[in-house]
Amino acid sequence: MNTEIMLMWAAVTAYTLSAILFVFGTVFKSDKVLNAGLWVALAGLVPHAVAIGIRWVAVGHGPYLGFYEVVSSYAFASVLALGLIAWMRPKLKIVGVLLMPVAVLMLGGAMLAPKSPLEITAKLASYWLTIHVAFAKLSYMSFIAAFALALLFLWRERRGEFKEDSMLSRLPSQAAVDDLAFRFIGVGFIFLSIMIVAGAIWANESWGRYWGWDPIETWSLISWIVYAGYLHVRLTLGWQGRKAAWYAAAALPIVLFTLIGVPVLYQSIHGAYLKGY
Amino acid sequence: MLLLLVGIWSFIGAIVPQGDAKTSAVAKWALANPVGESIAAIFSLHQAFSSPLFVAMILLLAASTMVCAWRRTKVAIHRSRLLREISDDDARQLAARPTFSVEVSAADVLEPAAAVSGAFRGMGLRVKERDGMVVAVSRPWAVFASPVFHWALFALILAIFAAQMTRSQGLMGVPVDDSRPLAAESYGLLDQGALYRFKRSPMAIRVDKINREYIIDAIDRGPAPTVSILRPDGSVAASQVVYPNNPMRYGSLMIHPGEIGLSPSFAIVSKEGKVGERLNLIVDVDETTASGTTAAEFTLGFPDPAEPVIRGSVTVPLNQLEVSSGSPRTADRRATFVLRPEGGAPVVAEKTLSVGEEIELPDGSKLRLLGVGNYARLSVVDDPSIPLVYALLVVALAAVSVAILGRQSLAVVAVRSDETGLRVVDVWFRDWRANKIRTEQAEEAVREALSVHATTNGDAE
Ligand code: HEM
Numbered sequence: 001m002n003t004e005i006m007l008m009w010a011a012v013t014a015y016t017l018s019a020i021l022f023v024f025g026t027v028f029k030s031d032k033v034l035n036a037g038l039w040v041a042l043a044g045l046v047p048h049a050v051a052i053g054i055r056w057v058a059v060g061h062g063p064y065l066g067f068y069e070v071v072s073s074y075a076f077a078s079v080l081a082l083g084l085i086a087w088m089r090p091k092l093k094i095v096g097v098l099l100m101p102v103a104v105l106m107l108g109g110a111m112l113a114p115k116s117p118l119e120i121t122a123k124l125a126s127y128w129l130t131i132h133v134a135f136a137k138l139s140y141m142s143f144i145a146a147f148a149l150a151l152l153f154l155w156r157e158r159r160g161e162f163k164e165d166s167m168l169s170r171l172p173s174q175a176a177v178d179d180l181a182f183r184f185i186g187v188g189f190i191f192l193s194i195m196i197v198a199g200a201i202w203a204n205e206s207w208g209r210y211w212g213w214d215p216i217e218t219w220s221l222i223s224w225i226v227y228a229g230y231l232h233v234r235l236t237l238g239w240q241g242r243k244a245a246w247y248a249a250a251a252l253p254i255v256l257f258t259l260i261g262v263p264v265l266y267q268s269i270h271g272a273y274l275k276g277y
Numbered sequence: 278m279l280l281l282l283v284g285i286w287s288f289i290g291a292i293v294p295q296g297d298a299k300t301s302a303v304a305k306w307a308l309a310n311p312v313g314e315s316i317a318a319i320f321s322l323h324q325a326f327s328s329p330l331f332v333a334m335i336l337l338l339a340a341s342t343m344v345c346a347w348r349r350t351k352v353a354i355h356r357s358r359l360l361r362e363i364s365d366d367d368a369r370q371l372a373a374r375p376t377f378s379v380e381v382s383a384a385d386v387l388e389p390a391a392a393v394s395g396a397f398r399g400m401g402l403r404v405k406e407r408d409g410m411v412v413a414v415s416r417p418w419a420v421f422a423s424p425v426f427h428w429a430l431f432a433l434i435l436a437i438f439a440a441q442m443t444r445s446q447g448l449m450g451v452p453v454d455d456s457r458p459l460a461a462e463s464y465g466l467l468d469q470g471a472l473y474r475f476k477r478s479p480m481a482i483r484v485d486k487i488n489r490e491y492i493i494d495a496i497d498r499g500p501a502p503t504v505s506i507l508r509p510d511g512s513v514a515a516s517q518v519v520y521p522n523n524p525m526r527y528g529s530l531m532i533h534p535g536e537i538g539l540s541p542s543f544a545i546v547s548k549e550g551k552v553g554e555r556l557n558l559i560v561d562v563d564e565t566t567a568s569g570t571t572a573a574e575f576t577l578g579f580p581d582p583a584e585p586v587i588r589g590s591v592t593v594p595l596n597q598l599e600v601s602s603g604s605p606r607t608a609d610r611r612a613t614f615v616l617r618p619e620g621g622a623p624v625v626a627e628k629t630l631s632v633g634e635e636i637e638l639p640d641g642s643k644l645r646l647l648g649v650g651n652y653a654r655l656s657v658v659d660d661p662s663i664p665l666v667y668a669l670l671v672v673a674l675a676a677v678s679v680a681i682l683g684r685q686s687l688a689v690v691a692v693r694s695d696e697t698g699l700r701v702v703d704v705w706f707r708d709w710r711a712n713k714i715r716t717e718q719a720e721e722a723v724r725e726a727l728s729v730h731a732t733t734n735g736d737a738e
Pocket residue numbers: 064065123124129132133136196198199200201202203204206210211216217218219220221258259269270271272273274
C-alpha cells in the first residue's frame with residue numbers, strides 16, 4: 001500500500017469514527033460526544049488533504065478526473081461543509097449526524113473505485129478548467145451544507161415539541177437555521193453561475209460554441225433554474241421555514257444527478273471526469 | 278412558472294435523444310418507445326432546443342424576464358428612495374407602528390438614540406440622526422442589483438437569440454498548402470444564421486503545414502495545423518498553430534482544429550503535354566469502406582461539347598493497421614480512381630495510380646496523380662456577438678452576486694416617553710432580503726446597546 005492509500009484509509013477511519021460519535025452524541029444527547037465527533041472529523045481532513053495533495057503532484061492535476069478523485073473530493077467537501085457550519089454556528093455541529101455518514105459512504109465508494117490516474121489531455125489543458133472545476137466544487141459544497149441544514153430544520157419541525165428536547169432546543173432558533181440554509185444556497189447559486197459561465201467560455205474556447213445543449217449543459221441549466229426557483233419563492237413569495245426547507249432538501253438530488261447521473265447515463269463529450277475518455 | 282416550463286422542457290430534451298432521424302441514438306430510441314416517438318414527433322422533441330415550441334417558450338421567458346425586470350426596477354426605485362431620502366413624515370409614520378419597542382429607564386442609558394445608532398452602525402448600516410429620530414439604512418445602490426441582473430438576463434436571452442441568426446458555423450477541409458475562401462461552398466457542413474451573409478470578396482483560410490507532434494508543457498497538442506488567414510489580395514493577415522484550447526481568432530472569426538485526413542491531388546495533362554490546374558480533394562479514414570477511406574467526388578468537363586462529362590471518385594487504399602491507427606502516413610501513397618461518363622455509359626476506367634502515373638481520358642488528355650498529402654478539417658465560426666454576450670454574462674454575474682449578498686435594510690427609531698414617564702425606544706425595522714432573522718438580530722443588538730431585557734410589546738408588520 002502506498003502512502004496516499006494509507007492516508008486515505010486513515011481518513012475513512014476518522015470519518016467512520018466521527019459518524020459513530022455523532023450518532024451516539026445525538027441519541028444520548030451528549031454535547032461532549034458531538035464535540036468529539038466534530039474534532040475527529042476535522043482531524044480526518046488532514047490525512048485526506050495530504051492524500052489528495054500527493055496524488056495531485058503525482059498525476060499532475062487536481063482531483064477532478066475519474067470517479068475516485070471526484071467522489072473523494074466531494075466527501076472532503078461534505079466534511080468541510082460541516083466544519084464551516086460548526087464554525088459559523090458552533091451548536092449546529094449536530095448536522096454532522098447527517099453529513100458524516102454520507103461522507104463515509106462517499107469516501108468508501110471512492111476507495112472501491114479504480115484508482116488509475118487519467119491524464120490531462122490537450123483537450124483539457126486550459127486554465128478555464130481550474131476555474132470551472134473550482135467553482136463547481138464550491139457550489140456543490142454550499143448546496144450540501146444547505147441540504148443538511150434543511151434536513152435539520154425539518155427534523156426539528158417533526159419533533160414538534162422540540163422545546164422540551166434538551167438537545168434540539170439548545171440549538172440556535174429555527175429562523176437562524178433557515179437563514180443559514182438560505183445563505184448557503186445564495187452563495188452556492190453564485191458559485192454555480194460562475195461555474196456555468198466559466199464552462200460556457202471554456203466550451204467556446206475548446207469547441208467553438210458556448211452552449212450546445214449537451215446533456216450536462218442542459219442539466220446544469222436545470223440545476224440553475226431549480227436554485228433560481230428557490231431564491232424566487234423565497235424573496236418574492238416569501239417562502240420561509242418549512243416550505244423552503246423542503247425545497248432545499250428536494251433540490252440537492254437533482255444537482256447530484258447532474259454531477260454523477262448525467263456522465264454515467266449519457267454518452268457525452270463531457271463525461272470524462274467520471275469515466276475517462 | 279415559465280422558468281419551470283423551460284426547466285421541464287430541458288428535462289424532456291435531455292431524456293429524448295437529440296438529432297436527426299438519421300442519428301442512430303434517435304432511431305434506436307424510436308424503436309424502443311413507439312408511443313414516446315409519436316409524442317416526440319408532434320412536439321419535434323428530437324430537436325427540442327430548436328423546435329418552434331421551445332423558441333416560443335424562450336421568447337415568453339424573455340418577455341416575462343422583461344416584465345419581472347420592469348417590476349424589480351420599480352421596486353428598486355421605491356426602496357432606494359426610502360433608503361436615500363425618507364421624509365420626516367414617513368419616518369414618523371413608520372416609527373408609530375414599531376416592529377419592536379424597548380423601555381429604558383433613565384438609569385440605564387442617558388442617550389438612547391446615540392446607543393441605538395451605535396447598534397445599527399455595528400450592523401453595518403449607515404445612520405442619520407435627525408429631529409429626535411434615528412434612520413439607519415443599508416447602501417441604497419444594492420437594491421438596483423436585482424433589476425440590473427434581470428435586465429442583463431433579458432438582454433442575454435435576446436443577444437443569444439440574435440446571435441443564432443447572425444453567426445455562421447461550419448466545418449471546412451483545407452488541404453495542406455491550399456486555401457479555401459470564406460464562402461458557403463468551402464464548407465463541408467455549414468450552419469448559417471438567417472441573417473448571416475458571406476462577404477463578396479472574402480478572406481481565405483490556408484493550411485501551411487501540419488505539425489504531427491506539437492508538445493507544450495509536456496502535453497502533445499498535435500496533430501496541430503498551422504493556419505493562415507489571407508486577405509482578398511492574397512497577403513497574410515494572421516498565422517498561427519491551432520490546437521485544442523488554442524483557437525485562432527481574427528476579428529469575429531474563430532478557428533478550431535478538427536481531424537486530419539488525406540488529400541489526393543491530380544491534374545489534367547493535355548495532349549500537348551501541358552499540365553493543368555492542380556486539384557486537391559479530401560478523403561477521410563473510414564473503416565466501413567473496402568478501401569479504408571471515404572470517396573471524394575469530382576467532375577471532368579471537356580472542351581469538345583460532344584464528349585460527355587465524366588464523374589469521378591477517388592479513394593486512397595489503406596491497410597488494416599493504418600485504418601485502426603486513424604492517421605496514415607502520406608509518403609508512397611497510391612490513389613484509386615473510378616471514372617464514369619454521365620448518363621450511365623460503362624466505366625471509363627478504374628485504376629489505382631502511384632504518384633506520377635496517369636489514366637488516359639476519352640479525348641486523349643490524361644489524368645495524372647500528383648501526390649497524396651494531408652488536409653486539416655477546421656471548425657470555422659464567425660460570430661460577432663461574442664463580446665456582447667460575454668459582457669452581459671459578466672454584468673449578470675456581478676449583479677446577481679450583489680443582489681444575493683447585498684443587504685437591503687431600513688430602520689427608523691424614535692424615542693418617546695410613555696404616560697409613566699418611562700422612555701420608550703420604538704424601532705421599525707425591515708430587511709428586504711432576510712427579514713425574520715435580521716429583525717431578530719436587530720432587536721438583539723438594540724437591546725444589548727440599551728442593556729435592558731424588557732419584553733417586546735410591539736409586533737406590528
Ligand atoms: C453540473 C455541471 C457541471 C459540472 C459538474 C462540470 C464539471 C466538469 C469537470 C469536472 C470537467 C473536467 C473533466 C471533463 O472533461 O469532464 C469539466 C470539463 C468541461 N466543462 Fe464542465 N461541468 C459542468 C457544466 C458545464 C457546462 C454548463 C459547460 C458549458 C456550457 C461546461 C463546459 C465544460 C467544458 C468545455 C469542459 C472541457 C471538457 C473537454 O474538453 O473534454 N461544463 N466540467
